[in-house]
Amino acid sequence: MTSASGWQELRGGWTLLVACAVGVGLSAIALPFYAIGPLTRPIAADLGWARADIQLAILFSSGLGALTAPVTGWMIDRFGARAVALPSILGVSLGLLLASYASTLTTFYLGFAATAILGAGTNPVLWSRVVSGSFEKARGAALGLALVGTALVALLLPSFIVALEEYGGWRFALRGTALLPMLIALPLVWVWLRPDPQRRAGGTAGTGLPGATVGEALRDYRFWVLAVSILLGYLAISGTLTNLVPALIDRGIEAQAAAAFAGAVGIAMVPGRVLVGFVVDRIWAPGVAMVVLLLPALACLILRDATDPVTLIAACAILGLAAGAELDLLAFLTARYFGLAHYSKIYALAYAGLAMGSATAPFLFASLHDRTGSYGTSFEVAAIFFAIAALLMPILGRYSDTDNSDRDRAA
Template sequence: MTGAGDMGELRDGWRLLVACAVGVGLSAIALPFYAIGPLTRPIEAELGWARADIQLAILFSSGLGALTAPVTGWMIDRFGSRTVALPAIVGVSLGLLIASFATSLAVFYAGFALTAILGAGTNPVLWSRVVSGSFEKTRGAALGLALVGTALVALLLPSLIVWLVEQAGWRMAIRGVALLPIVVSLPLVYLWLRPRRRDHGASEARGDLVGATVSEALRDYRFWVLSLSILLGYLAISGTMTNLVPALVDRGIGAQAAAAFAGAVGITMIPGRVLVGFVVDRVWAPAVATTVLLLPAIASLLLRDATDPALLLLSCALLGLAAGAELDLLAFLTARYFGLAHYSKIYALAYAALATGSATAPFLFAWLHDLTGNYAASFMVSALFFAVAAGLMPLLGRYPNFAAKGCPTGMESR
C-alpha cells in the first residue's frame, strides 16, 4: 500500500517524473497517433487521398515502433536512458518535418517511418524502465504520473492542430507539431532525466535485481495473456481515437467541436492515469484492468450513432479512462509478474503487441468506413475487442514473489 511515508519517494523524484511525462507525451508514438485524426480530413480535401491511406501512416510509425522496441530495450541496458533518449527526441522532429513536405503517399509514409526509427528511444519502453527502476513503494503511482504526458497531448493536440490548419494549412500544422520535441522535451529531458538508481548503461541484470529472464517470460502463459489483452485493448482504443474526429465531423459536428470532444478523452486520461496508478499500488491490478477495459466497451456502443452532446462527452470520457490506464498497466504488470532483472527486454516485447495494435487499428477502422460508408461497424468491433481484453486480465492470477533471488516466475505466488 501507498502510505504517507512513501509519498516522499514521489516528492523527491518529481523532476524525473516531469521529464518522463514530457518525453513520453512528445514521443514518436504519441505525436503521430494523436495528430493523424485532425489531419485526416484536411489532407483528404487537398490531396484527394483516401482516409484509409492517410491513416495507414500510423502503421509506419507505431508499426516500426513495435519492431524497434526490443532493440530500444537492449540499447537502454547497454548505453543508459539519457544516451538513448536525447538524440531520439531530435529524430522525432526530423521525421515529422519530412512528412510535412509530402506530395505523395510514399513521402508521407517515409516521414512517419523515420519518426519511428530515429525517435525509437522516445517510446514508453524507455520512460517506463526509468520510472520502474527509480520507484519501488510508489511504482504504480509514479508510472501513472509519468505517463500522464500522453494524456496532456491527447487533450491539447487536436485543438492545436485544427487551429494551425485553419491559420496556415495542414503542412504548417505538422511543422508546428515537429517543433515541440526540440523546444519542450529536449531541454527538460537533458536537465532532469537522471535516474535515481538501476540505470547504468551496462547490463540490466544486476545482482540486486530479481525476476524472470526473457526465455522464462516467453515460456510463461501470463506473458502471452498480458500481451493479447493489451493488443486487443489497443486495437480498440487506437482505431476509435484516431477516427473519432472524422467520425464526428461526418455527423455534421464542426471541426473545432469535434476536436473538443476528442479533447475530452485527454481530460479523463489524466485522472485515469493518476487514479489507476495509485489504486494498483493497493489493489490487485488485473481486477483494476478488467474494470477499466469494460467502461470503454460501453462507450464504443454509445459512439456507434450518438449525436447528443451529453452522450458524446460521456463516451469520450469513458474512452479516456482506458487510454489513460492501459500503458501504465502494461508497465506495472510487467514489473509485478516478471520482475526488474530483465525488465527492459521483457517490457519491450510486450510493448510490441501494444504498438502493433496502435499501428494497424487506424487503417483497419478507416478501411471499414470506406467499405461501409460510416463508422458504425468500427465502433462495434471496438466494443468487442475491449470486452475480450477485459475478460483476459483475471487469467494472470496471483503476483509472483521475487523475494528470493533467482525465483522463477511460476514459484511462490502470493
C-alpha cells in the same frame, strides 16, 4: 492510499517524473498517433488521398516502433536511458518535418517511418524502465504520473492542430507539431532525466535485481495472456481515437467542436492514469484492469450513433479512462509478474504487440468506413475487443515472487 514512504519517493523524484511525462507525450508513438486524426480530412481534401491511406501512416510510425522496441530495450540496458533519449527526441522532430513536405503517399509514409526509426528511443519502453527502476513503494502511482504525458497530448494536440491548420493549412500544422519535441522535451529531458544509478534505472540493468529471464517470461502463459489482452485493448483504443474526429465531423459537428469532444478523452486520461496508478499499488491490478476495460466497451456502443453533446462528452470521457490506463497497466504488470532483472527486454516484447495494434487499427477502422460509408461497424468491433481484453485479465492470477515491492512495503 499510497504509504508515507511512497509519498516521500514521489516528492523526491518529481523532476524525473516530469521529464518522463514530457518525453513520452512528445514521443514517436504519441505525436503521430494523436496528430493523424485531425489531419485526416484536411490532407484528403488537399491531396485527394483516401482516409484509410492517410491513416495507414500510423502503421509506419507505430509499426516500426514495435519492431525497434526490442532493440531499444537492449540499448537502454547497454548505454543508459539518457544517452538513448536525447538524440531520439531530435529524431521525432526531423521525421515529422519530413512528412510535412510530402506530395505523395510514399514520401508521407517515409516521414512517419523516419519518425519511428530516428525517434525509437522515445517510446514507452524507455520511460517506463526509468520509472519502474526508480520507484518501488509508489511504482504504480509513479507510472501513472509519468505516463500522463500522453493524456495531456491527447487533450491539447487536436485543438492545437485544428487551430494551426485553419491558419496555415495541414503542412503548417504538422510542422508546428514537429517542433514540439525539440523545443519542449529536449531541454527538460536534458536537465531532469537523471535516474539514480544506485537503483540501476536506465543504466546497466539486471545486476543484482530479481526477475525472470526473457526466455522464462516467454515460456510463462501469463506473458501471453497479458500481451493478447493489451493488444486487443490497444486495437480498440487506437482505431477509435484516431477516427473519432472525422467520425464526429461526418455527423455534421464542426471541426473545432469535434476536436473539443476528442479533448474530453484527454481530460479523462489524466485522472485515469493517475487514479489507476494509485489504486494498483493497493488493489490487485488485473481486477482493476478488468473494470477499466469493460467500461469503454459500453462507451463505444454509445459513440456508434450519439450526437447529443452531453452523451458524447460522457462516452469520450469513459473511453479516455481506458486509454489512460492501458500503457500504465502493461508497465506495472510486467514489473510485478516478471521483475526488473530483464524488464526492458520483456516489456519491449510485450510493447511490440501493443504497438502493432496501435499501428494497424487506424487503417483497419478507416477501411471499414470506406467500405460501409460510416464508422458504426468500427465502434462495434472496438466494443468486442474491449470486452475480450477485460475478461482475459483475471487469468493472470496471483503476482509473481520475482518483484520485491510487497516485501519493501511490509518492511
